[in-house]
Amino acid sequence: MTAIEPLSAPREVLGPRGLIGDGPPIPIEQAEPRIRRDPGFPVVWLIAPATLWLIAFLFLPLLGIVIFSFWKASGHGLTPAFTLENYQNFFAVEGFFDPQHENFLTPSIFVRTLWTTFRFTVTVMAICLLLAYPLAYFLAMQVESFKWQLTLFLLVMVPFWTSYLIRAVAWLPMLGRHGLLNEFLVSTGIVEEPVSFLLYSEFSYTMALVQLYVVLAVGPIFFSLAKIDRALLEAARDMGATSFQIFREIILPLSMPGVAIGMIFVFVLLMGEFATAVVVYGGKTSTTGTIILNYYGIANYPFAAVNAIMLMLAMMIGVVVILRLVDIRKEL
Amino acid sequence: MAQTPSGQYLRRGLSRRKFVKTTAAGIAAGVAATAFPRVPRAAGGLRTIGLGVSIINEIQAQASKDLGFPVAGQALGYGDMFSKMLNQNDQYEIGEGYFNDLRVMQPAKVWQPIDTKRIKEWDRISDLTKTGKLTPEASEGQGDAPFRLIYIDEHGDRVKGPSRYITMVPAFHNADSIGYNPKATKRPIESWAELFSPDFKGRVALLNVPQIGTMDAALGVEALGLRKFGDKGNMTKDEIDFLVSFLIKKKKEGHFRAFWENFGQSVNLMVNGEVALESMWSPAVTAIRAEGVPCVYAFPKEGMRGWHGGMAISAKVSGATLDQAYEYINWWLAGWAPAFVARQGYYHSIPDNVKKYLEPEEWDYWYLGKPAAKDLPDPFGTIIIKKGEVREGGSYWARYSKIAVWNSLMDENNYLEKRWSEFLSA
Numbered sequence: 001m002t003a004i005e006p007l008s009a010p011r012e013v014l015g016p017r018g019l020i021g022d023g024p025p026i027p028i029e030q031a032e033p034r035i036r037r038d039p040g041f042p043v044v045w046l047i048a049p050a051t052l053w054l055i056a057f058l059f060l061p062l063l064g065i066v067i068f069s070f071w072k073a074s075g076h077g078l079t080p081a082f083t084l085e086n087y088q089n090f091f092a093v094e095g096f097f098d099p100q101h102e103n104f105l106t107p108s109i110f111v112r113t114l115w116t117t118f119r120f121t122v123t124v125m126a127i128c129l130l131l132a133y134p135l136a137y138f139l140a141m142q143v144e145s146f147k148w149q150l151t152l153f154l155l156v157m158v159p160f161w162t163s164y165l166i167r168a169v170a171w172l173p174m175l176g177r178h179g180l181l182n183e184f185l186v187s188t189g190i191v192e193e194p195v196s197f198l199l200y201s202e203f204s205y206t207m208a209l210v211q212l213y214v215v216l217a218v219g220p221i222f223f224s225l226a227k228i229d230r231a232l233l234e235a236a237r238d239m240g241a242t243s244f245q246i247f248r249e250i251i252l253p254l255s256m257p258g259v260a261i262g263m264i265f266v267f268v269l270l271m272g273e274f275a276t277a278v279v280v281y282g283g284k285t286s287t288t289g290t291i292i293l294n295y296y297g298i299a300n301y302p303f304a305a306v307n308a309i310m311l312m313l314a315m316m317i318g319v320v321v322i323l324r325l326v327d328i329r330k331e332l
Numbered sequence: 333m334a335q336t337p338s339g340q341y342l343r344r345g346l347s348r349r350k351f352v353k354t355t356a357a358g359i360a361a362g363v364a365a366t367a368f369p370r371v372p373r374a375a376g377g378l379r380t381i382g383l384g385v386s387i388i389n390e391i392q393a394q395a396s397k398d399l400g401f402p403v404a405g406q407a408l409g410y411g412d413m414f415s416k417m418l419n420q421n422d423q424y425e426i427g428e429g430y431f432n433d434l435r436v437m438q439p440a441k442v443w444q445p446i447d448t449k450r451i452k453e454w455d456r457i458s459d460l461t462k463t464g465k466l467t468p469e470a471s472e473g474q475g476d477a478p479f480r481l482i483y484i485d486e487h488g489d490r491v492k493g494p495s496r497y498i499t500m501v502p503a504f505h506n507a508d509s510i511g512y513n514p515k516a517t518k519r520p521i522e523s524w525a526e527l528f529s530p531d532f533k534g535r536v537a538l539l540n541v542p543q544i545g546t547m548d549a550a551l552g553v554e555a556l557g558l559r560k561f562g563d564k565g566n567m568t569k570d571e572i573d574f575l576v577s578f579l580i581k582k583k584k585e586g587h588f589r590a591f592w593e594n595f596g597q598s599v600n601l602m603v604n605g606e607v608a609l610e611s612m613w614s615p616a617v618t619a620i621r622a623e624g625v626p627c628v629y630a631f632p633k634e635g636m637r638g639w640h641g642g643m644a645i646s647a648k649v650s651g652a653t654l655d656q657a658y659e660y661i662n663w664w665l666a667g668w669a670p671a672f673v674a675r676q677g678y679y680h681s682i683p684d685n686v687k688k689y690l691e692p693e694e695w696d697y698w699y700l701g702k703p704a705a706k707d708l709p710d711p712f713g714t715i716i717i718k719k720g721e722v723r724e725g726g727s728y729w730a731r732y733s734k735i736a737v738w739n740s741l742m743d744e745n746n747y748l749e750k751r752w753s754e755f756l757s758a
Contacts, residue, residue: 063642073746076418076440110728115756196534199606200590278597282542282590284583286756294542294753297411298745299418299436 014332062312069305078301086306096319110291110307117287118314121270128266129259131210132217136258139218140225141251149226157217164212168279171208173198175280200282208280213269224258225251260326264319271315288314374399377402378656382428383413383596385678386504386641390711391669398668399659402448409594410541418442419643425657427644429704431461432543432739434499438490443644445497452662457681460732461640462494470733471635475547475565475740478502478640500642500651501661504673507731510548511612511620513602514628521609524548525555533587537601537610540591542752543745547637547641547737548611550575555634564656565740569747576751580758591756595619602627614677618716631725635736663665674698675711679728701727 050318072081093108107115128130135156143149159167174180175198182194197203228251236246276290286294288311340545377396379401380387387407392747395403406424408416410531411464414436421442429437437443448454459465459675464479466470472479479511481648483495512521517532527536539545550564553575561571582588589607592598598616601607603623620627643661645654664670670680671689687695701723708717725731743746 074439076436109750109757113753113757122634172600172604176604176606182351196589273621277595278540281536282588283593284591286753290756291753294749295746297414298543298749299414300746300749303746 043051065305065308068302069309073300073302086302089303090306090310093095110288110310113286113289113291114310114314116285116291117271117273117311118318119265120287121273121318124206124213124270125263125266127206127210128214128217128275129263131214132221132262133259136218136221136225137251139222140228142186148302153222156215159211160215165275165279167212168208168276171204171211171280175204175207199280200284202281202285205277205281208276209270209273213266216265217259217268220257220261220265221255224255224261228254250295256326257328260322260328263322267318267322268315271311344428359656364560370676376403376652376656378425378653378660379404379406379407379423380426380428380660381408381413381416381424382641383407383410385676386428386669386673388672388711391672394668394672395660395663399656399663401656403660407712412691421646422648425646425649425653427646428503428641428645428662429483429500431500431502431640431642432476432741434478434481435741437644438488438499441488442647443488443499444647445484445486446499446645446661447684448496448498450658451501451665453682453685456684457665458683460505461642461681466732469730471735473635473638473735473738474563475738477638477735477738490650500643500644500730501665502640502677503664504642504670504680505636505638505640506614506678507735508611508613508748509632509636510609510630511598511602511617511627511727512609512630513605513607513626515626516605516608520628522633523555523633524551524628524634526609527552527585528556528582530587532590532608533585534589535606535608536588537590537592537598537607538588539598540593540756542748543741544637544739545611546572546575546589546748546752547740549579551634551637551736553578555632564737566742567744567748569744572744572748573750576755579755582756583755599623618677618710622714622716629724630734631731634733635734636725637737637739638732638735639739672711675709677723679732683728697721699724699728701725701730 034130038170068078070082070084071078072083072085075304084164090110091108093103093106095103096105098104139149139152139156143152172179176182177194177196177199179199181198182191185191201293213267233246236250241249273287274293277283277285277287288307292304292307292311295307334647379393382405384407386689387405389405392403392405414433415427416423418432418440421427427443444544451457461478461482464477465472470569475578478500481490481496482500483491484497484499485491485492485495486497488497488499510521510524510527512526513619516535517526527538539548545728546567547564550567550571553559554561554564558573558578563565567575588599590601592601592610594615595613597614598610599619602612602616602620603625605611605625605721609630614629617627617629643664645657645661649657665682665685667680667682667685667687667689669688670678670682672687674680674690675694676700679699683699686699690698693705694708695719697704697708703720703722704717706719707715710716
């Protein structure tokens with residue numbers, strides 16, 4: 001963090017990096033020489049609580065999950081062992097390599113569930129981004145007064161003031177067979193009979209998830225847009241750039257870190273989803289989250305652990321891909 | 333399920349606790365956080381956990397008053413209750429659990445053998461849980477009928493037939509079937525086969541608990557004459573495959589509106605007009621009627637699906653606390669509490685004790701299946717039964733002479749769970 005960095009690369013001309021609201025780029029002549037500082041005693045204490053917390057409540061549990069995934073389920077708990085059986089159960093399909101078999105080259109239900117979880121996550125994440133970006137753009141770029149910016153941003157956050165479950169359940173009276181939307185459709189004569197696809201369907205599931213998670217994308221995008229130096233935009237305009245050019249060449253690249261962070265938030269949380277499907281999809285699908293919960297429920301902890309590990313791997317791959325698409329460090 | 337020597341159990345017990353402790357933050361912090369709320373230990377009192385069926389503030393308050401020591405209740409959802417009973421038996425003294433979980437709890441030895449000699453009214457407890465026959469002509473029912481699991485030796489290992497020690501003192505129980513809105517079905521529902529009737533396509537909900545949901549489905553499949561199951565409470569892989577293929581076919585046709593997981597959802601589905609009929613737990617009927625929506629509980633000709641709850645004592649309890657645990661159980665059996673829950677439709681293993689605490693009109697309605705002679709209240713005093721209404725399924729004794737199958741835990745539980753996931757994903 002405090003190591004001396006070579007000043008030769010042009011990008012480094014920007015000088016010391018700071019928090020949101022960096023000052024204008026400092027010309028190379030004025031850049032203060034960077035000094036290697038000894039982190040010293042107090043720094044250790046600053047990071048100690050977080051480190052201990054992470055070790056105790058993140059690293060050790062993760063390690064536990066990995067270890068227990070190799071243990072044997074006893075029907076009422078688990079016995080120490082080293083077995084690959086749980087992983088085999090995750091992947092293995094009878095007749096997978098047999099061209100005559102109906103299961104030929106069909107992935108196991110657990111692999112398929114992980115895949116549908118992933119596919120659905122990506123879809124919802126994409127919708128979230130498409131909705132969140134214009135919203136954040138409006139807040140950050142179009143609303144001039146800071147007071148209004150903050151007020152509107154807080155309004156966007158209002159749904160977060162209620163519990164997650166209530167936000168999901170609130171869709172029921174809206175989309176149900178005798179819900180508001182159906183009553184509207186029937187009374188205006190658009191449909192004759194109430195339609196049933198609105199609720200307990202992929203439609204309602206997607207709607208609810210987008211509504212639940214879109215705010216998580218708005219926040220980071222808003223912040224990264226808000227910290228773009230207006231002088232840059234003015235300069236570009238002075239030099240004859242069109243609005244579209246300004247957006248493409250300046251605003252979009254500079255807001256990419258926010259987009260990436262928003263994507264990571266939404267992605268990770270969606271991958272672990274299990275409750276919304278029950279409420280608005282009528283439990284008519286299963287996610288890897290529900291599978292973990294179900295096997296936990298029947299005390300098959302090792303198999304729940306295997307699913308948790310696979311889910312975690314999928315999440316890590318997704319996060320790595322997102323970070324590949326956007327180099328957050330570079331963009332910040 | 334194999335029994336294990338106690339030495340091995342100890343090691344396993346420790347690792348299990350450690351597992352739960354360490355995964356609590358890991359797998360799903362949210363779930364874990366709600367799964368393990370702590371109840372402060374009441375000094376010199378009891379902590380009892382269970383479902384909302386038997387853990388109700390009024391009951392534990394009355395117990396504290398009558399017994400002279402505090403009894404703190406914690407009502408949990410089924411999954412949380414199951415996990416806590418299995419993994420944290422130092423966090424409760426009394427487990428108000430269910431006989432269909434004994435296949436897990438017994439070999440785990442999380443509960444101690446209960447000495448029937450210390451159960452004052454043991455001899456008065458009905459034969460339903462002792463021999464499986466409430467009346468001489470009753471059928472025992474398939475699956476984990478309580479009498480098949482209740483008896484153990486002094487070490488907690490299951491034995492066949494009557495013995496001095498038991499795992500759980502029988503208490504509250506009931507039988508489930510299908511609830512329906514007669515206005516929507518336009519005909520009385522008298523068979524489990526109706527769950528799959530094309531007439532109700534898109535307006536049927538099933539219980540999304542594979543262990544129980546499959547049995548409801550199997551009753552329907554059997555009633556349709558598609559297949560006979562050897563033991564619906566303990567199906568073979570082949571039987572599970574057959575059933576799941578059938579369910580997947582039905583699901584793809586759009587037959588099911590939803591799969592519900594908790595009581596509230598089942599109530600909402602019918603109140604909101606989403607379904608015409610669904611597998612249902614009996615108290616849902618009164619809850620739905622309370623919302624002004626007509627609802628009838630079917631008494632299928634194939635018989636109902638029975639379940640039985642009871643009182644277990646944690647293996648960690650000893651000394652004076654153990655005496656209190658027995659006192660609480662004896663107090664429960666004596667009738668005040670079972671009479672309280674009788675007004676929600678639950679039955680008790682010593683019916684005569686309930687009679688003492690019910691008004692004659694209540695007894696006639698809830699236990700004898702007679703028309704209500706006057707308006708009757710629920711446990712909290714709200715009138716839920718109008719004069720003249722009749723409880724479906726007749727008297728307690730008629731209902732329990734025809735239990736088709738008991739809530740069970742199958743040997744192929746893991747396979748069932750897997751195939752059920754496939755059904756939901758289809």
